[in-house]
Amino acid sequence: MNEAIIKVNNLTKIYSGGVLAVDHISFEVYEGEIFALLGPNGAGKSTTIGMLNTSLKPTQGEAEIAGYSVNREPSKVRSIIGVVPQEFSADEDLTGWENITLIGYLYGLPKEVIKQRATELLQTVGLYSVKDKKVETYSGGMRRRLEISMGLINRPKVLFLDEPTLGLDVQTRAAIWGYILKLKKDYNMTIFLTTHYLEEADAYGDRVAIIDHGKILVIGKPDELKRSVTWDTLFIEVSGSYDSVRQVLSTLPPVKEVNFTDGQITIKVIDGPTAIPLVVSAINSVGQEVRRLSLSRPSLDEVYMYYTGKSLREESASKEEAFALRRTLRRARS
Amino acid sequence: MSEGRLSPLHGLWALTNRELKKWYKEPVILLLSLVQPILWIGIFGKAMNFANMFNSASLEIPGLTIPKQVIDEIGSLVLKQTFGTTDYFSFLAVGMLSFIVLFTSMSSGMTIVWDRRLGFLGKLLTTPVPRGSIIVSKVIASIVKSLVQATIILLIGILLGLRFSFSIMAPVAFLITYLSLFLLSFGFSSLFLMLALRSTRWETQMAIMNLLNMPLLFSSNSFYPISSMPWWLKPVALANPLTYANAISRWALLGITPSVNVLLSLVYLVGFAVIFTVLGIYLSWRYLSL
Numbered sequence: 001m002n003e004a005i006i007k008v009n010n011l012t013k014i015y016s017g018g019v020l021a022v023d024h025i026s027f028e029v030y031e032g033e034i035f036a037l038l039g040p041n042g043a044g045k046s047t048t049i050g051m052l053n054t055s056l057k058p059t060q061g062e063a064e065i066a067g068y069s070v071n072r073e074p075s076k077v078r079s080i081i082g083v084v085p086q087e088f089s090a091d092e093d094l095t096g097w098e099n100i101t102l103i104g105y106l107y108g109l110p111k112e113v114i115k116q117r118a119t120e121l122l123q124t125v126g127l128y129s130v131k132d133k134k135v136e137t138y139s140g141g142m143r144r145r146l147e148i149s150m151g152l153i154n155r156p157k158v159l160f161l162d163e164p165t166l167g168l169d170v171q172t173r174a175a176i177w178g179y180i181l182k183l184k185k186d187y188n189m190t191i192f193l194t195t196h197y198l199e200e201a202d203a204y205g206d207r208v209a210i211i212d213h214g215k216i217l218v219i220g221k222p223d224e225l226k227r228s229v230t231w232d233t234l235f236i237e238v239s240g241s242y243d244s245v246r247q248v249l250s251t252l253p254p255v256k257e258v259n260f261t262d263g264q265i266t267i268k269v270i271d272g273p274t275a276i277p278l279v280v281s282a283i284n285s286v287g288q289e290v291r292r293l294s295l296s297r298p299s300l301d302e303v304y305m306y307y308t309g310k311s312l313r314e315e316s317a318s319k320e321e322a323f324a325l326r327r328t329l330r331r332a333r334s
Numbered sequence: 335m336s337e338g339r340l341s342p343l344h345g346l347w348a349l350t351n352r353e354l355k356k357w358y359k360e361p362v363i364l365l366l367s368l369v370q371p372i373l374w375i376g377i378f379g380k381a382m383n384f385a386n387m388f389n390s391a392s393l394e395i396p397g398l399t400i401p402k403q404v405i406d407e408i409g410s411l412v413l414k415q416t417f418g419t420t421d422y423f424s425f426l427a428v429g430m431l432s433f434i435v436l437f438t439s440m441s442s443g444m445t446i447v448w449d450r451r452l453g454f455l456g457k458l459l460t461t462p463v464p465r466g467s468i469i470v471s472k473v474i475a476s477i478v479k480s481l482v483q484a485t486i487i488l489l490i491g492i493l494l495g496l497r498f499s500f501s502i503m504a505p506v507a508f509l510i511t512y513l514s515l516f517l518l519s520f521g522f523s524s525l526f527l528m529l530a531l532r533s534t535r536w537e538t539q540m541a542i543m544n545l546l547n548m549p550l551l552f553s554s555n556s557f558y559p560i561s562s563m564p565w566w567l568k569p570v571a572l573a574n575p576l577t578y579a580n581a582i583s584r585w586a587l588l589g590i591t592p593s594v595n596v597l598l599s600l601v602y603l604v605g606f607a608v609i610f611t612v613l614g615i616y617l618s619w620r621y622l623s624l
Contacts (some may be wrong), residue, residue, distance in 0.1 A: 078460060085456050090454075091356070093355075098355070102348050102349075105345050106345040106458065106461040237520035254424065
């Protein structure tokens with residue numbers, strides 16, 4: 001495993017008014033990985049990312065980014081990180097080009113470097129042809145791509161993405177992820193992201209942390225987390241009787257549980273894809289044939305439910321998206 | 335990647351340029367912001383013409399006829415004694431310069447509220463740009479806007495009949511006038527940015543502006559001299575920076591002898607600008623956040 005590039009120790013945030021948003025969390029993020037912080041609205045995701053990117057001051061505790069303390073050396077931290085905020089941050093009255101180069105100047109980069117990088121980044125995210133158009137004419141997906149390119153102008157070691165695909169349609173979300181993965185490969189960055197889209201954390205996160213009520217409940221690789229709370233399930237129909245195969249199936253090493261309901265055998269196994277050939281040959285060995293077989297693997301939602309006792313999908317899809325919509329409408333009106 | 339040592343002023347020009355770009359790319363807003371002072375000069379300045387009070391051909395008091403010449407003489411003397419000039423329109427038009435500077439500088443606070451509301455400030459705060467640069471860029475932009483607007487008002491004033499009576503060489507007179515307006519804008523921009531540092535609602539900022547603009551204007555010598563104020567208003571007027579900017583401009587451009595020494599007035603304005611700017615930068619380091 002790579003070295004830890006983000007070290008968080010007992011980080012705590014209490015807002016004025018006494019709201020405990022983040023409650024003594026500690027974890028590490030390794031160099032080069034995509035680390036996803038997953039949780040519902042109000043869980044403390046944005047507060048955590050805010051303290052790590054130095055826009056919020058921790059009430060207690062410490063965090064280091066590439067060896068620099070967010071408390072004592074915030075300027076050093078800022079110069080080696082890139083931030084893509086949850087809300088759109090580009091200036092709508094300026095063009096895409098003016099926005100990205102402005103950010104370059106704020107990092108103190110030389111003019112030539114800024115021009116070269118801005119050109120390269122805007123080409124990568126497919127905005128070069130509209131670079132001289134005002135941002136107010138951009139669509140949601142275009143704005144998000146601009147934000148991401150703006151977050152990369154200083155070639156950051158760590159990129160913070162706060163809900164990078166919030167409020168975007170499925171196709172645009174997939175495209176954004178395409179860009180993120182390409183940029184990560186090109187620049188060899190560590191990516192720290194927050195999301196409430198479980199399938200994104202599952203598909204793209206090297207490791208996932210689940211946060212709720214300001215506390216981290218569990219951290220691990222998505223597959224490990226899923227395996228830790230539940231097994232894969234095989235649904236099988238055989239040519240003969242259930243009783244003839246039950247004995248042989250329950251002796252197989254990966255099989256944890258065998259049940260028979262509605263003419264179908266349900267088997268809980270440790271790792272579905274590797275268990276299938278074993279199960280099939282065991283059934284064949286007692287002279288039976290497999291008529292039908294399907295595999296169901298647990299999703300992160302089940303992991304989430306296991307640790308928090310509620311489904312993330314139901315609760316946040318409505319709230320956060322309504323919030324994002326309201327924000328968009330407000331901007332449109334202003 | 336970190337790019338060596340950053341100068342404490344890096345990003346200042348880029349941010350100032352952004353503010354100004356947003357302004358000159360929207361000429362409609364520039365024109366709208368000129369409407370109010372133009373109305374003041376055009377309507378108030380032309381209609382509220384004190385010289386007209388003494389325009390009667392002659393006054394008929396029973397048993398006594400006062401010839402027009404005498405009335406004219408008395409009129410000039412009264413105006414001269416009250417305003418320091420017989421030309422009230424010019425008196426008001428020069429006063430309007432500080433008026434437009436005040437109004438333009440006041441709105442600097444709004445830009446920080448908008449930047450916060452639209453997420454731009456949040457992004458700024460995650461870059462290594464010094465917090466002081468964020469404030470100073472807004473102050474500089476606000477000064478540039480103020481002085482451009484003041485120049486437009488000055489030109490309109492001349493078109494409508496403003497007559498100069500320089501007390502020193504004309505170029506020096508303009509230089510001193512602009513210096514006083516520059517200092518006035520410096521101080522007021524910093525003051526109103528400071529008030530907006532933590533503000534998240536533009537309504538609050540508007541309320542502050544509305545609360546302060548008229549009292550600041552009417553407790554200064556913009557429309558009438560301090561000598562004609564009631565005793566309790568005089569100390570307020572003497573604390574009001576507008577009073578000093580007006581006194582300096584009227585002395586330089588119209589030859590009106592100020593009630594306070596010109597040099598002391600300049601010193602007062604320098605103090606006003608420096609104190610609020612230093613305070614503004616200090617507070618922005620401490621309190622500028624999301």
